[in-house]
Amino acid sequence: MTDALDEINIDKSLNYNNLEVFDYGLNSEDYTLEKEQIESIFNGNVQFFHFAACLKYGTKDRETIFKTNVDGLENSIRFFEKYAQPGSRFFFISTAYSCGKFSGLFEEKFYPNQDISHFRNYYEQSKRVAENVMKEQIERGKINGHVIRLSQVVGDSKTGVTKTGYGVFDLAKRLHGISVKYPDQTLRLKVDPEGTQNLIPIDRVVETLIKMLKASDLPQIVNLTAKHDVKNEIIAQCIGKQLPVTIVLDKTLQQKNMNALERMIAVGMSFTGKYARINLQFDHKNLDQIIRSDNNGVTKRSLCRMMESFIYELSGNKTSVKV
Numbered sequence: 385m386t387d388a389l390d391e392i393n394i395d396k397s398l399n400y401n402n403l404e405v406f407d408y409g410l411n412s413e414d415y416t417l418e419k420e421q422i423e424s425i426f427n428g429n430v431q432f433f434h435f436a437a438c439l440k441y442g443t444k445d446r447e448t449i450f451k452t453n454v455d456g457l458e459n460s461i462r463f464f465e466k467y468a469q470p471g472s473r474f475f476f477i478s479t480a481y482s483c484g485k486f487s488g489l490f491e492e493k494f495y496p497n498q499d500i501s502h503f504r505n506y507y508e509q510s511k512r513v514a515e516n517v518m519k520e521q522i523e524r525g526k527i528n529g530h531v532i533r534l535s536q537v538v539g540d541s542k543t544g545v546t547k548t549g550y551g552v553f554d555l556a557k558r559l560h561g562i563s564v565k566y567p568d569q570t571l572r573l574k575v576d577p578e579g580t581q582n583l584i585p586i587d588r589v590v591e592t593l594i595k596m597l598k599a600s601d602l603p604q605i606v607n608l609t610a611k612h613d614v615k616n617e618i619i620a621q622c623i624g625k626q627l628p629v630t631i632v633l634d635k636t637l638q639q640k641n642m643n644a645l646e647r648m649i650a651v652g653m654s655f656t657g658k659y660a661r662i663n664l665q666f667d668h669k670n671l672d673q674i675i676r677s678d679n680n681g682v683t684k685r686s687l688c689r690m691m692e693s694f695i696y697e698l699s700g701n702k703t704s705v706k707v
Contacts, residue, residue, distance in 0.1 A: 596674055
């Protein structure tokens, strides 16, 4: 943990005296922690953040996904309820994509559970179910709980440092691998250039979470998503600037018309491709109660810096941060 923090902390000013890291079992009673460890954790009012999640998406992984994302949350609630002192708060980090195949404005409220046909994958469905576990516990007065829905969390908007490998960066990784072996190619992707992605920088996420810690009265659900989406065309431009290939987005492209390299990319995009044609809209009334900002997303410049950092590291370099 300290190594990871050192790597992203450019000026090395962090003090780790108040940081303790424990091994634990998400689905085990009392997290398999010792009595002394538990007493240390719950000494006073606690702001308890549940980030744990299984990020698999395949049909074959359904059992693992639900065991982590639903059963794991239920066990965390039991653990918190058992030991937390009055005044402590439980924050469940969910995903904005619990909306599933939703059209219109996705509001900051609870939505009923639905079958898998209403979602792109079991990850999305499991998060909807988990949110309703929280709803039930809150309504029963068991916990002082809050649901934070994150969209695609990307790199630092100020430095460009990027450690995620999901979403648009997974696509960048695949294109980088092909471009190394087959430079100077034109690669067509079956992606709508006018489609959008909701990308929120990690520094904006941290800033908002800190604001929440300082607030005494919080909404039950917050869509911690960017106020402005980014077009797929812009994302492709930022990736293309770093690679020796030409990227062309074509929403009408059919597999029969793809060349061998394009078919390789299409297979790799079997998951990410499901998000390449959407334009999601999120309500932000509750978010605005915590932090007012119309510029909490990425710009073309900051996204391109993130892609530069990410691809620089893929090429075997330690960092691309320029100060």
